[in-house]
Amino acid sequence: MPKLNQPAAVFLDRDGTINPDEFGYIDNPDKYYLYPYAPDAVKLLKSLGYYVFLVTNQGGVARGYITLEQMHSVLNKAKSLMEADGAAFDKIYYSPYYHAGVVEPYNIPHEDRKPGLGMFRKALQDFHFRPELSWMIGDRYSDIEFGKKAGMKSILLRSGNGEKEFIHDMQRWEFKPDFVVKDLMVATRLIASLSG
16 A cells, blocks of 8 residues: 655544543543554554544543543553554644633633644644645544644544534534544545545
């Protein structure tokens, strides 16, 4: 499979994208598991030459539903499950902020919270890729807006919260996804077909 000629990235949301979004804010890594296809999807993207970043809003920290330590333990579980299956993120970026939260110092508006571009700017500074060749994949409008504002192509997944957003909300969105697909594996195969 041909590799990219220039550096590009794929940004992945977490809940509803690489794992089911069924527990709300996950406070215990023992509850956390990946979609079965998630490691293969990440491996495919890496084989094409993409950087792969996890970008996740974790406003439950600001809301007081989970601690920063619990959030880190779940993110570490995601990382270890990927690596156990031969896959790896280039970096994980997270935002514990939510403006209406109750836990300081995270209860403020912050550019790191999608659709703000703080996590994108950090990744761009860390890895120096071409946004116009890059992708954002997620199951919520905030993911699509994040991708579009960053100058990337975007894919809405119908896994997680995406089916509801697709059926009930998408016609009202200012920013529309480039594609709407079933799940992350379908999205990565689509990217592969367009990258060749």
